Amino acid sequence: MLEIIKSRKNEAVKLAAKLVDSASFRRKKGLFVVEGARLCCDAALSNIEIISVYFTLAAQAKYEAYIAKIMQRCHFCQLVEEHVAQILSTTKSSQGVFCVCRIPDESHKLINMNPSGMYVALEQIQNPANLGAVLRTAEALGISGILLLGDCCDIYSPKALRAGMGAVFRLPCYMEKDTAVAVKQLQNMGFTAMGAVPAETAQSILTTHFSKPTVLLIGNEGNGLTETAIKACDISVTIPMKGRAESLNAATSAAILMWEMVRSKIQQKPEETSCR
Amino acid sequence: MLEIIKSRKNEAVKLAAKLVDSASFRRKKGLFVVEGARLCCDAALSNIEIISVYFTLAAQAKYEAYIAKIMQRCHFCQLVEEHVAQILSTTKSSQGVFCVCRIPDESHKLINMNPSGMYVALEQIQNPANLGAVLRTAEALGISGILLLGDCCDIYSPKALRAGMGAVFRLPCYMEKDTAVAVKQLQNMGFTAMGAVPAETAQSILTTHFSKPTVLLIGNEGNGLTETAIKACDISVTIPMKGRAESLNAATSAAILMWEMVRSKIQQKPEETSCR
Numbered sequence: 333m334l335e336i337i338k339s340r341k342n343e344a345v346k347l348a349a350k351l352v353d354s355a356s357f358r359r360k361k362g363l364f365v366v367e368g369a370r371l372c373c374d375a376a377l378s379n380i381e382i383i384s385v386y387f388t389l390a391a392q393a394k395y396e397a398y399i400a401k402i403m404q405r406c407h408f409c410q411l412v413e414e415h416v417a418q419i420l421s422t423t424k425s426s427q428g429v430f431c432v433c434r435i436p437d438e439s440h441k442l443i444n445m446n447p448s449g450m451y452v453a454l455e456q457i458q459n460p461a462n463l464g465a466v467l468r469t470a471e472a473l474g475i476s477g478i479l480l481l482g483d484c485c486d487i488y489s490p491k492a493l494r495a496g497m498g499a500v501f502r503l504p505c506y507m508e509k510d511t512a513v514a515v516k517q518l519q520n521m522g523f524t525a526m527g528a529v530p531a532e533t534a535q536s537i538l539t540t541h542f543s544k545p546t547v548l549l550i551g552n553e554g555n556g557l558t559e560t561a562i563k564a565c566d567i568s569v570t571i572p573m574k575g576r577a578e579s580l581n582a583a584t585s586a587a588i589l590m591w592e593m594v595r596s597k598i599q600q601k602p603e604e605t606s607c608r
Numbered sequence: 609m610l611e612i613i614k615s616r617k618n619e620a621v622k623l624a625a626k627l628v629d630s631a632s633f634r635r636k637k638g639l640f641v642v643e644g645a646r647l648c649c650d651a652a653l654s655n656i657e658i659i660s661v662y663f664t665l666a667a668q669a670k671y672e673a674y675i676a677k678i679m680q681r682c683h684f685c686q687l688v689e690e691h692v693a694q695i696l697s698t699t700k701s702s703q704g705v706f707c708v709c710r711i712p713d714e715s716h717k718l719i720n721m722n723p724s725g726m727y728v729a730l731e732q733i734q735n736p737a738n739l740g741a742v743l744r745t746a747e748a749l750g751i752s753g754i755l756l757l758g759d760c761c762d763i764y765s766p767k768a769l770r771a772g773m774g775a776v777f778r779l780p781c782y783m784e785k786d787t788a789v790a791v792k793q794l795q796n797m798g799f800t801a802m803g804a805v806p807a808e809t810a811q812s813i814l815t816t817h818f819s820k821p822t823v824l825l826i827g828n829e830g831n832g833l834t835e836t837a838i839k840a841c842d843i844s845v846t847i848p849m850k851g852r853a854e855s856l857n858a859a860t861s862a863a864i865l866m867w868e869m870v871r872s873k874i875q876q877k878p879e880e881t882s883c884r
Contacts, residue, residue, distance in 0.1 A: 465857070465860070468856075468857065468860075469856060469857075469860050470851075471851055471852055472849060472851045472852050472856040472860075473849060473850070473851050473856075474849065474850030474851035475851070538871065538874065572874050573748060573749060573750065573874070574749070574750030574870065574873065574874060575746075575747055575748045575749050575750035575751070576747055576748050580744075580745060580748040580749075581741070581744065581745075583860070584741070584744075584745050584748075584859070584860070584863045587860045587863050587864060588863060588864065588867050591864050591867065594850060595814070597850065598814065598848050598849070598850060
């Protein structure tokens with residue numbers, strides 16, 4: 333039987349709570365916190381290193397199967413009282429299961445990207461729910477990975493993790509502060525860099541060929557791509573529309589752009605799909 | 609100078625507050641409440657009938673231009689104190705602008721649909737944020753209108769209105785409780801009814817022609833379309849995927865399906881787009 337942490341002043345709990353609250357602390361420690369039985373189990377079943385798991389007695393009873401799987405891949409397991417679990421939670425009705433995980437140290441090495449892959453790069457994206465939604469869609473559609481350029485919101489924030497439904501554990505994610513440097517490196521690796529813009533003067537994605545390895549750059553929710561990013565790209569592309577183009581939200585634009593990127597690949601390989 | 613409502617017990621305010629809270633009361637009265645300066649202005653500039661507008665002194669100063677436009681198309685204008693405005697608000701930081709609007713009475717007349725249009729029908733959709741997102745995307749992509757089949761969440765709920773960014777004011781929306789009856793009527797009007805399903809045995813949307821007037825049926829977030837709906841449709845279609853298909857969310861699936869519906873129309877009419 334595990335001992336129960338009864339105090340919010342427990343050092344391990346205080347560290348975890350600070351990881352939940354602060355993006356800069358997460359970066360400093362190289363750690364982040366996952367909340368929820370299913371999401372923690374997703375992390376455990378992926379290549380993410382689980383440092384510790386905390387759960388309440390109620391959670392132990394309710395999510396027994398999930399917690400058993402998590403405990404198999406975890407260095408340190410600990411029961412916590414409900415009022416202790418509360419300081420780790422960012423949800424209204426917490427499931428009472430939390431993992432402290434290590435941020436993969438591969439995240440800054442663009443050189444490890446698959447040179448024949450299809451990638452999406454998000455520049456200065458600010459809304460963690462949007463970021464999570466893009467990750468989730470990217471994984472669903474078979475995109476090779478995600479790049480975060482400039483000052484993006486934190487991919488390991490509670491909101492982004494929740495919206496991403498665990499995609500961040502399985503999808504390679506790369507980060508680079510300097511967009512121009514990143515695009516140059518990608519081009520040197522053989523990628524075509526395409527900048528998605530709302531301008532009607534850009535090339536329609538309907539006439540764009542995604543046959544070569546491509547990185548598609550998508551900009552900030554309010555302001556789009558920076559001038560630096562647009563200039564660095566090989567080409568600007570746009571979603572042609574009959575309706576009110578300005579009202580397509582960031583995650584939905586990204587979904588349509590990603591769909592167009594993978595669409596031709598799916599068509600090329602009918603044996604992998606259900607085309608009849 | 610307008611008088612100020614100082615009491616939360618004011619009858620008009622109490623009615624508006626009840627409209628905010630209760631979907632059944634909205635249906636009973638045929639009225640709904642819009643919150644936010646921009647969204648209220650959107651309603652005023654569309655064909656929605658504005659019964660009354662309520663705003664705080666702070667809002668009057670801050671959103672003068674919006675409020676002027678709203679007042680031009682409104683039967684009754686009234687200042688309210690901050691604490692009165694609070695009982696009408698469902699947001700953390702309210703702008704203090706609210707309109708009581710009339711639900712269009714055209715909403716049950718499928719016969720008024722454009723017989724050469726492209727429509728999306730949502731069956732038993734439960735999440736108002738998803739519903740709003742689908743409406744917003746539908747408008748952006750130039751879909752002709754939306755049908756709500758079975759027991760859907762309320763299109764006039766505060767969350768759905770906010771997520772929809774005013775699309776509900778401009779996009780024709782039709783409602784019908786009985787899916788089989790609705791599909792039969794649509795087929796009699798000349799529409800092809802397509803049911804979107806996750807099954808690999810369904811026809812890929814990549815090989816589906818949307819040249820005829822079409823209604824695409826999309827099901828509930830968790831359970832998909834009902835058997836009744838699938839049987840009533842002329843054909844089942846699916847999004848072929850290489851990735852983890854199960855993790856595409858309802859609003860994103862709908863966006864990709866709608867994009868495929870309108871994609872060929874955009875391609876057929878290059879003069880309307882920016883294809884170069």
